[in-house]
Amino acid sequence: MNVTIKNVGEGVKNVIINDPKTYNSLSFKTLNELLKVFQRLDRDKNTKVIILEGAGKGFSAGHNLKEVRGYKNRSNHLKLFSLCSKLMLQIVEGRKPVIAKVHGAAYAAGCQLAASCDLAYSTKDASFATPGVNIGLFCSTPMVAVSRKINRKIMMKMLLTGEPIKANYAKEIGLINDCFTKKKLNNEVLKMAKKIASKSNLTIKIGKQAFYKQLEMPLRNAYKFTSEMMTLNMMSHDAKEGISAFFEKRKPRWKNK
Amino acid sequence: MNVTIKNVGEGVKNVIINDPKTYNSLSFKTLNELLKVFQRLDRDKNTKVIILEGAGKGFSAGHNLKEVRGYKNRSNHLKLFSLCSKLMLQIVEGRKPVIAKVHGAAYAAGCQLAASCDLAYSTKDASFATPGVNIGLFCSTPMVAVSRKINRKIMMKMLLTGEPIKANYAKEIGLINDCFTKKKLNNEVLKMAKKIASKSNLTIKIGKQAFYKQLEMPLRNAYKFTSEMMTLNMMSHDAKEGISAFFEKRKPRWKNK
Amino acid sequence: MNVTIKNVGEGVKNVIINDPKTYNSLSFKTLNELLKVFQRLDRDKNTKVIILEGAGKGFSAGHNLKEVRGYKNRSNHLKLFSLCSKLMLQIVEGRKPVIAKVHGAAYAAGCQLAASCDLAYSTKDASFATPGVNIGLFCSTPMVAVSRKINRKIMMKMLLTGEPIKANYAKEIGLINDCFTKKKLNNEVLKMAKKIASKSNLTIKIGKQAFYKQLEMPLRNAYKFTSEMMTLNMMSHDAKEGISAFFEKRKPRWKNK
Structure with a gap:
C-alpha cells in the first residue's frame, strides 16, 4: 500500500502518502488508493478532520514520470x-x-493536491512549483486548483517559468495558511485539526459543502442556495443546542460529533 | 426605529444601526428597516454616497439569536x-x-454587511469574524459576501475556526480598505465620502451597477456589456462636460449632481 | 505608423506604442495597429514571447480624448x-x-492594457489609475481587465476616487509582478522573456490558452477540459523529449521552438 492512515486524535485522521522512494509521486496506484481512502473517510462516522502529508523527504513531486513515459x-x-x-x-x-x-x-500535481485542501500549512523551507513547462508538459490540471487560490499574474509567472516559490511567499499570496519551523509544524497542524474536530460535525459538513458550491454561483443564486442551507442547519439539534449553550454560558454538547 | 439617518455633508447620508442594547443585532425588524432605508436612499436625488455604521460599542454582532431561538x-x-x-x-x-x-x-451577518459595502474602513481595534460554527450554525450566508472579497484558504480558516481577525489583517487580505485610530476614523471616512460625492452622480451610478454585473460574466460578455455602458455614459452631458473641463483646465460643472 | 516592432532576442519581439506626443493614447488608429500586430505575431513562427511598452514619457494615458470629443x-x-x-x-x-x-x-485603457498582459513589470516610479470618474466617464471597460486581477474593494476605491497607485502597491495587490529601478527594468524583462522563450513553444501555447479558458469554467468542467489539454500536450514530441531529457539529465531539444 502506498497510502496509510493513522489516528492522531479524536476524530482526526492522518493520511500519509507513503512512497518516499519516488518522492511520493502520484502514480496511478497511489492516486487510486488516495481516492478510495478519501471516499471511505468521508463516510466514516469517526472521522471529522483529515490531515494529509507525505512520508520521507517531502510532500509530493507530482505525477510519476517513469510511469507516464511508458504510456503509449x-x-x-x-x-x-x-x-x-x-x-x-x-x-x-x-x-x-x-x-x-x-x-x-x-x-506539479503535488502542488495541486496541497492547493485543493481546505487549509494548508508547511515548514519554513517547503517549496511549491508548477514546473511542467520545463519538461514540455504545461501544468494544465495543477493550475485549475492553484489558480483558484492565488492571483492570476503570480500564477502565470509560476506556470511560464516553472520556478518554485518558498513557504513565506506562498503564505503571502494565499496558497497556504501559514508556515512554521519543522519542529513546530506537527503540533500546530494537530492543534488546528483538534480545534475543528471539537465543533459540530454536522455543521462543518453542511458548511464545507456549501462553501465551494456557492463560490461557483452568481450572487443572487448563491444567496438563495445558502439561505436554504442555513435553514437546514438551523433546524438541526446542534444549532439549537449551540444557541442554548451560548445563552446558558456553557459548552455545547453536540449530537453529531 | 432601529435605524436612523443623518445628513453629514452635501449628498452624504449616514445610516446608523441604532440598537446598541443588542449590539446592533440584525433582527427581522432591523433588517427590514435597513432594506427600506437603502431602497429609499437609492431613489433619493439628494443622496450620492451612504456611510453605514453602528451605534454604541460596535458595528453589529449579526443575527439576533434570541429572536432566532424563538422561531419554531x-x-x-x-x-x-x-x-x-x-x-x-x-x-x-x-x-x-x-x-x-x-x-x-x-x-457573522455583521461581517457580511461590512463585506457587502463597496468600501470599508475601521478603527485599528475593530475585529471581524464568521463565528457561527461555535454555536453549531455555519456562517453560510455571511460567507457569500466575504468569500467574494478574500482568499479562499483564509476564508476557510475563519469559517472552520470561527476566530476573529483584527483590522490590520483584514486590510492586508482585502476585507477592508484601511483602518485608522478611533479619533481619525470619522474624518477619514467623511473625507472619502465627500470626494466621491464631488463626482458626477450619473457617472458613479452607471459605473457601480456595471461593476458587479460584469464581474459575474465571462470575459467576452463583460466587454460587450461594458462597451455599451461606456457608450451610454459617453453620450451623457456629464461626460461631455468632464472632457471639456479637462481640456479647458477648469473644474467640471456636473448636471447630475 | 503608431506601433513599431523590434527583435530583441531569439523569439522575443518588442511591440512599442510609438505616439509619445499623445502620451501613447489608444486612438482608433493605434488600437487598430496594435490589434493587427498582435494578430500577426500570434501566427508568426519566429515569435515566442512579446514585450509591450510605450515610447517616450510613459506607457499609455488611455483613450485619445481629443478624438473621442469629436465623435458625434x-x-x-x-x-x-x-x-x-x-x-x-x-x-x-x-x-x-x-x-x-x-x-x-x-x-484608464492604458491600465487595462497592462492588466490584460500575462505578466507585467514596471519602474519603481510607474503609476496606475482608472481615473475616468474625474471626467465624468467611469472606467467601465478598463475595470473588466483590472477587476480580474485585484481585490474588489481595492478596485472600487480606484474606480470611485480615480486616484493613481504607485508601483510598489500595484505589486502588493497583484496588478503587476514586480517593479525595478529604471536602469534595471529593461534587463529584467528581457531576462524573463528569454527564459520563457527557451521553453517549448507548443507547450506554452497550449498552456496559455487553457489557462484563461479554465478560469471561466466551474471546477468539474475545468478539470475535464484541462485533462484533455494535458493529454494533447502529452502526446506531442516536446513532452516526450522533455521527459526523456529529464531522465537523461540533459537539456531538452524542442521541436516546436
Missing part, C-alpha cells in the same frame, strides 16, 4: 488525468475538512 | 435569511456607493 | 470601445505570452 496511447494519459481530477474533486466536494501538512517539495 | 418552523428561518440576503443584494445592486464605517465587532 | 454619435463610441475590447481579448486569448513593461503612467 491517448487513453492511458486521459485515464490518469481523469483519476487525478477525481481525487481533487473528492477533496473539494467531500464533507470533511482536509488540511495539507507540507514539508519539502509540493510540485 | 422552517419558514420563519427561511424568511429571515431571505430578508437578510435581500438587504445585501440591495447594497450591491443599488446605484449609490456604500461605505462601511466599522468600530468594535463586525461578526 | 453612439455608433462612433461603440465602435471605438469594441475595437479596444477586441485588442484586449486578442492579448488574453492569443497563444503567445505578453509581458507589459511599464514606465511612467498606465492610465
Whole structure:
C-alpha cells in the first residue's frame, strides 16, 4: 500500500502518502488508493478532520514520470488525468475538512493536491512549483486548483517559468495558511485539526459543502442556495443546542460529533 | 426605529444601526428597516454616497439569536435569511456607493454587511469574524459576501475556526480598505465620502451597477456589456462636460449632481 | 505608423506604442495597429514571447480624448470601445505570452492594457489609475481587465476616487509582478522573456490558452477540459523529449521552438 492512515486524535485522521522512494509521486496506484481512502473517510462516522502529508523527504513531486513515459496511447494519459481530477474533486466536494501538512517539495500535481485542501500549512523551507513547462508538459490540471487560490499574474509567472516559490511567499499570496519551523509544524497542524474536530460535525459538513458550491454561483443564486442551507442547519439539534449553550454560558454538547 | 439617518455633508447620508442594547443585532425588524432605508436612499436625488455604521460599542454582532431561538418552523428561518440576503443584494445592486464605517465587532451577518459595502474602513481595534460554527450554525450566508472579497484558504480558516481577525489583517487580505485610530476614523471616512460625492452622480451610478454585473460574466460578455455602458455614459452631458473641463483646465460643472 | 516592432532576442519581439506626443493614447488608429500586430505575431513562427511598452514619457494615458470629443454619435463610441475590447481579448486569448513593461503612467485603457498582459513589470516610479470618474466617464471597460486581477474593494476605491497607485502597491495587490529601478527594468524583462522563450513553444501555447479558458469554467468542467489539454500536450514530441531529457539529465531539444 502506498497510502496509510493513522489516528492522531479524536476524530482526526492522518493520511500519509507513503512512497518516499519516488518522492511520493502520484502514480496511478497511489492516486487510486488516495481516492478510495478519501471516499471511505468521508463516510466514516469517526472521522471529522483529515490531515494529509507525505512520508520521507517531502510532500509530493507530482505525477510519476517513469510511469507516464511508458504510456503509449491517448487513453492511458486521459485515464490518469481523469483519476487525478477525481481525487481533487473528492477533496473539494467531500464533507470533511482536509488540511495539507507540507514539508519539502509540493510540485506539479503535488502542488495541486496541497492547493485543493481546505487549509494548508508547511515548514519554513517547503517549496511549491508548477514546473511542467520545463519538461514540455504545461501544468494544465495543477493550475485549475492553484489558480483558484492565488492571483492570476503570480500564477502565470509560476506556470511560464516553472520556478518554485518558498513557504513565506506562498503564505503571502494565499496558497497556504501559514508556515512554521519543522519542529513546530506537527503540533500546530494537530492543534488546528483538534480545534475543528471539537465543533459540530454536522455543521462543518453542511458548511464545507456549501462553501465551494456557492463560490461557483452568481450572487443572487448563491444567496438563495445558502439561505436554504442555513435553514437546514438551523433546524438541526446542534444549532439549537449551540444557541442554548451560548445563552446558558456553557459548552455545547453536540449530537453529531 | 432601529435605524436612523443623518445628513453629514452635501449628498452624504449616514445610516446608523441604532440598537446598541443588542449590539446592533440584525433582527427581522432591523433588517427590514435597513432594506427600506437603502431602497429609499437609492431613489433619493439628494443622496450620492451612504456611510453605514453602528451605534454604541460596535458595528453589529449579526443575527439576533434570541429572536432566532424563538422561531419554531422552517419558514420563519427561511424568511429571515431571505430578508437578510435581500438587504445585501440591495447594497450591491443599488446605484449609490456604500461605505462601511466599522468600530468594535463586525461578526457573522455583521461581517457580511461590512463585506457587502463597496468600501470599508475601521478603527485599528475593530475585529471581524464568521463565528457561527461555535454555536453549531455555519456562517453560510455571511460567507457569500466575504468569500467574494478574500482568499479562499483564509476564508476557510475563519469559517472552520470561527476566530476573529483584527483590522490590520483584514486590510492586508482585502476585507477592508484601511483602518485608522478611533479619533481619525470619522474624518477619514467623511473625507472619502465627500470626494466621491464631488463626482458626477450619473457617472458613479452607471459605473457601480456595471461593476458587479460584469464581474459575474465571462470575459467576452463583460466587454460587450461594458462597451455599451461606456457608450451610454459617453453620450451623457456629464461626460461631455468632464472632457471639456479637462481640456479647458477648469473644474467640471456636473448636471447630475 | 503608431506601433513599431523590434527583435530583441531569439523569439522575443518588442511591440512599442510609438505616439509619445499623445502620451501613447489608444486612438482608433493605434488600437487598430496594435490589434493587427498582435494578430500577426500570434501566427508568426519566429515569435515566442512579446514585450509591450510605450515610447517616450510613459506607457499609455488611455483613450485619445481629443478624438473621442469629436465623435458625434453612439455608433462612433461603440465602435471605438469594441475595437479596444477586441485588442484586449486578442492579448488574453492569443497563444503567445505578453509581458507589459511599464514606465511612467498606465492610465484608464492604458491600465487595462497592462492588466490584460500575462505578466507585467514596471519602474519603481510607474503609476496606475482608472481615473475616468474625474471626467465624468467611469472606467467601465478598463475595470473588466483590472477587476480580474485585484481585490474588489481595492478596485472600487480606484474606480470611485480615480486616484493613481504607485508601483510598489500595484505589486502588493497583484496588478503587476514586480517593479525595478529604471536602469534595471529593461534587463529584467528581457531576462524573463528569454527564459520563457527557451521553453517549448507548443507547450506554452497550449498552456496559455487553457489557462484563461479554465478560469471561466466551474471546477468539474475545468478539470475535464484541462485533462484533455494535458493529454494533447502529452502526446506531442516536446513532452516526450522533455521527459526523456529529464531522465537523461540533459537539456531538452524542442521541436516546436
